[in-house]
Amino acid sequence: MIMPAHRAGRTYWFMRGMQGIFSLPALILLSSFIGFAGFASEAGLTMSETVFMVGIVWALPAKVLLVSGILSNASLPAAFLTVTLSSIRLMPMVAALIPEIRTRKTPLWVLLLISHFVAVTAWVFAMERIRDVPADRRITFFSGFALTLSASAMILVALVFSIVDELPPLLAGTLFFLTPIYFLTSIWASSRDAVGHYAMIAGLVLAPVFHQISPEFDILYTGVVAGTLAFFVQRSVSSKKPTKERP
Amino acid sequence: MMTWQSLDAWWWPFVFIMIGGWLATDAWRWLGVLIGNRLSDDSPILIWVRSVATALVAAVIAKLILYPSGALLDFPVILRAGAALFGFTVFLKFNRKPWIGILTAVVTLVAGQILLANL
Numbered sequence: 001m002i003m004p005a006h007r008a009g010r011t012y013w014f015m016r017g018m019q020g021i022f023s024l025p026a027l028i029l030l031s032s033f034i035g036f037a038g039f040a041s042e043a044g045l046t047m048s049e050t051v052f053m054v055g056i057v058w059a060l061p062a063k064v065l066l067v068s069g070i071l072s073n074a075s076l077p078a079a080f081l082t083v084t085l086s087s088i089r090l091m092p093m094v095a096a097l098i099p100e101i102r103t104r105k106t107p108l109w110v111l112l113l114i115s116h117f118v119a120v121t122a123w124v125f126a127m128e129r130i131r132d133v134p135a136d137r138r139i140t141f142f143s144g145f146a147l148t149l150s151a152s153a154m155i156l157v158a159l160v161f162s163i164v165d166e167l168p169p170l171l172a173g174t175l176f177f178l179t180p181i182y183f184l185t186s187i188w189a190s191s192r193d194a195v196g197h198y199a200m201i202a203g204l205v206l207a208p209v210f211h212q213i214s215p216e217f218d219i220l221y222t223g224v225v226a227g228t229l230a231f232f233v234q235r236s237v238s239s240k241k242p243t244k245e246r247p
Numbered sequence: 248m249m250t251w252q253s254l255d256a257w258w259w260p261f262v263f264i265m266i267g268g269w270l271a272t273d274a275w276r277w278l279g280v281l282i283g284n285r286l287s288d289d290s291p292i293l294i295w296v297r298s299v300a301t302a303l304v305a306a307v308i309a310k311l312i313l314y315p316s317g318a319l320l321d322f323p324v325i326l327r328a329g330a331a332l333f334g335f336t337v338f339l340k341f342n343r344k345p346w347i348g349i350l351t352a353v354v355t356l357v358a359g360q361i362l363l364a365n366l
Contacts, residue, residue, distance in 0.1 A: 024345060024346055039316070039317045039318075046260075049260045049264065052261060053268055056268065058272070061307050066267055068316055069251075070251040070263075073250050073251065075250050076250065077248075079263075083267055086307070087272040088303070092297065092300035093279065093303075094276050095279040096283065096296055096297045096300055111284065112277055115273075115277060120307075169318050169321050170360060172318035173321055173360075174356060176315060176319040177319060179311060180307075180312050181312075181335075181353070185334070185335065187301060189343045195297070196297070199302040199305065200301055200302070203306050203308075204308065207310060211309075211310065211313070211314065218306065224302075226302035227298040227300070227302035228299065230302065
């Protein structure tokens with residue numbers, strides 16, 4: 001069923017979002033969740049605890065840190081602190097996405113509700129494609145994608161949970177490796193301007209440095225320092241050549 | 248101290264996940280909504296915010312490769328970093344298609360590990 005995009009209704013755009021489950025970002029994230037299910041089961045979590053965690057926390061790095069905390073028998077305040085520090089990055093990500101998807105009529109509670117589904121994959125997916133969606137259909141499109149992705153991950157984790165321990169280590173390691181390399185290439189490809197590339201390089205270079213200085217706050221320090229650095233580099237470059245660059 | 252194992256009730260793990268996981272992440276998302284709602288589409292502040300967001304994810308990427316947990320620890324760090332770097336270079340050379348870089352990195356990692364095991 002092909003309709004002119006600007007006249008298509010909500011159902012059409014919800015389904016278009018749902019189709020995103022067959023995109024590369026979604027497939028790689030789901031593969032990473034197989035690796036995560038193995039990690040959680042190794043740590044002694046039950047299947048229902050793990051599925052619950054997938055749905056309610058959603059960001060994969062946060063979950064990996066939470067399970068690491070459980071594994072090391074960390075206290076609840078300590079686990080909370082680690083997870084919350086790693087998740088500060090969600091704030092600028094959501095703050096960058098919201099102006100793209102809301103219209104002047106969008107109620108605040110809708111934005112608060114769908115913000116739960118923002119994690120790297122949904123963010124990359126949305127920032128890449130949202131400008132091709134009519135403004136008043138963007139929330140519908142994003143919801144279609146986010147709900148499908150989240151439900152699929154929960155079902156997948158439930159299905160593989162009991163068999164994942166038997167995966168050969170080579171395969172399990174490869175599944176874990178998919179996540180960072182996928183983040184790296186897809187965020188690079190979806191950057192609209194040079195500042196995204198500067199921020200990525202600065203972040204990759206500075207992360208090991210800050211890890212030596214402060215292993216607990218390294219993500220936060222790297223983000224603020226490398227991000228600010230990239231911002232000023234871009235400002236000084238673009239003030240030298242006033243013509244606007246559009247790749 | 249309250250840990251994962253300190254209470255034997257069935258509901259305790261769920262409370263632990265709610266506080267240590269859900270509250271710890273969604274609080275930032277809600278704050279992001281409140282801030283993002285005040286930003287206009289291409290203001291300098293939004294560019295800075297996007298830059299910081301990207302750098303934070305870059306830090307997560309570097310940590311997942313250099314200081315991983317679980318099954319990835321079986322692979323030597325030089326192989327993990329080398330495979331990622333090689334995959335990224337090939338990605339840049341070949342039209343910036345993510346799947347090319349991902350495939351290259353994964354094949355390098357697996358081939359390297361099999362090679363090392365047979366040395």
